Amino acid sequence: MTAISEPIKSRDAATLDLRHRATERARRVRALALVLPLFIFLFLSFVMPIVVLLRNAVYDPTISQLMPHSSALLTQWDGKGLPDEPTFAALAADLASAYKAKTIAQIGTRLNYELSGIRSKVIASGRKASEVTQGPYKDAMLGIDSVWGERGTWAVLKRSASPYTSFFVLSALDLNLNQDGALTTTPSDRAIYITIFVRTLTISALVTVATLLLGYPVAYLLAILPTRTSNLLMILVLLPFWTSLLVRTTAWFVLLQDQGIINDALRYLHLTNAPLPLIFSRFGTVVAMTHIQLPFTLLPIYSVMKTISPNYVRAARSLGAGPFLAFWKIYFPLTVPGIAAGCLLTFILCLGYYITPALVGGPTDQMVSGFIAQALNGENNWGKASALGAVLLFATIVLYFVYNRLVGIDKIRFG
Template sequence: MVATTAPDIVRTADGVPLKLKLQRVERSRRLKALGLVLPLLIFIVMSFVVPIGTMLKNAIDDPEDISKVLPATMQALQSWNGQDIPDESVFAAFVADIKQAQKDKTSALVGKRLNYEIPGIRSKVIAGARKIEKLEAGPYKDALIAMDAVWGQQETWATIKRASSPWTAFYLLAALDFERNADNAIQNVPPEQAIYRTIFVRTFWIAFQVTLATLLLGFPVAYLLATLPTRYSNLLMIFVLLPFWTSLLVRTTAWFVLLQDNGLINEVIQLLHLWDGPLRLIFSRFGTILAMTHIQLPFTLLPIYSVMKTISPSHVRAARSLGAGPFYAFWRVYFPQTIPGIAAGCLLTFILALGYYITPALVGGATDQMVSSMVALAINQENNWGKASALGAILLFATLILFTVYNRLVGVDKMKFG
């Protein structure tokens, strides 16, 4: 090997080795590129990554960790087998903790946390805390059970013991219509309380129907736009893009007016004597799907149109010249080339439809509300962020699972937006 001497090193005009100069230029170029990308990266992290991470954390976080309010009780419950009612030592520790909680004004936190799993117990805990504060001596077990039968139930103490950790699976289980029994085993909630599985199925079913409707309506329009002369297709494109020029709330309100019993649609039906009475269009599944389809139609149509514009008309002409009929040439030559656009448009519409809230709330009935309505209810009325986060986390994971299945069957790499 021949050693490179100093005179053999290639240098720039200012005497700096060329290799070092190139490294500095490359480093400077990378820093400039990072500077251009950094604002967008920060925006994505703050508006997307952080909220999703917070939601996932809240789904398993127990903000009402009552182990700090009932430290002696939690310590005494460690030796409890969970089979029978706890012994006198647990009740004595509970009384001592509640008396201290009354002084600290934190006893209501115990009732709030237990009320998540045992509806109606909050008022009993608050009323019981006032009575416990007046107890002078034991036996405390008999005294508490005499105050309220809830303290003689195994479920109450099992729930208190489960609430001793800062992390909990309660919200996720409740969002799937599961609960833990007194033996800490997972079981289905009573049928009259099981609502969330039905809501999840309804959400995905409505999203699928909307996606299918936008595909059936949007594909012919996209084909027409792609094959018409430019002066006509541009005019039609303006009508396609009109929904983007008005807000979602305005479009939904317009459908609310049109679908009423005395709205324009029913008035026309009555005028033409097509039906005996007004059709049930508002507060119905039909109205929900119709309004959502109108809003989502451009999201399905535009990716299909952009892919169709790239398909050369000579492909179909070549098939026709080889003896293929019009339908056969379209189905075997033209349609397969539009699948990437169909995949992109349908996936975009389906994911967006999963999160609809305003449209089902305004034009849908009680049986047409989606997961987003339950999230809003948990936040605005119940002030239960854990439940809301669990519903959002389950919807996110279900969407990711469907996306994975879609990727295996169709392939994300085949999607094109133009």
């Protein structure tokens, strides 16, 4: 009887194990089906735009597509002197074909990124090259415009012949390549982007510190007040979220202008005789951004404070610590995870500000997002805009790892 029951028990155990595994697989499939739409949404709305941004920062096939014959021959040019006769013939043919296809302006625009003022010369050369029917093509192109006799022009054409280029990323760092291919710095009268990145980081840091100094006491007050009172104050904290960012920024524009409420009040109180330069200044930019970002710093700190038992401070006081010492040694360290979360969130959000500096800031207060918008809307230069965005993304990632190294990302808490 025992010998017969052992195989039956083994079969039952195997069947039970198979059913358990099938149930687990079904559960995992259902869980995957629930989160799959979220993954698809994140991939299409977050991952793919970053991939396209990084690709556009180093990819520009304009010259290789519109000037295929010249691009092929320029790969064999050693970069010394001027190219040979067949290369000039290919140049004349490509410019003539582009002029007939009405794509000559695209070639001129691409070359104008690196050689200022060459766009009109390229368009004129395309029109005249279409009238050239026989060689020698080198003499003909040099006669059309002397720009084709400059080695720097051909060096740019050779670099642009490849669909992959480092030009946009280097220019976003105020660097460029000379006609010999050596890395050089952009002249000081044209080098602006490093200054813009430093300005963006500086304004973001100022706003982060301001929101921390203003938000920490309010968060502490909300955490220790009775629930009914703290809920009322929390509504006031969340009230700005009920209006759009543009409306809030416009309100500050009205308040800070020379004839605004603040300047009128200062003059009425005889605190100043002339309007203070509050609008179109760094002060106005930081104030408006601080007002907008304050809840983002305050709420993580408040959520952490609500989890701290008041018994800790009471115990410190009972052991002889004064109010400030008990707060500084006991309470404040426990709120550091909330401070870390709020400050990191605010700082990263500030890096991408565009509307607020554009409305209340001056020319020296514009952040990198404004120049990205100008590259897209004003210049239609997707490569430049993508490179600026890629550099800002890389800088944010570097700061994130530095922050993790110094503070520890594992210490961040939102409650």
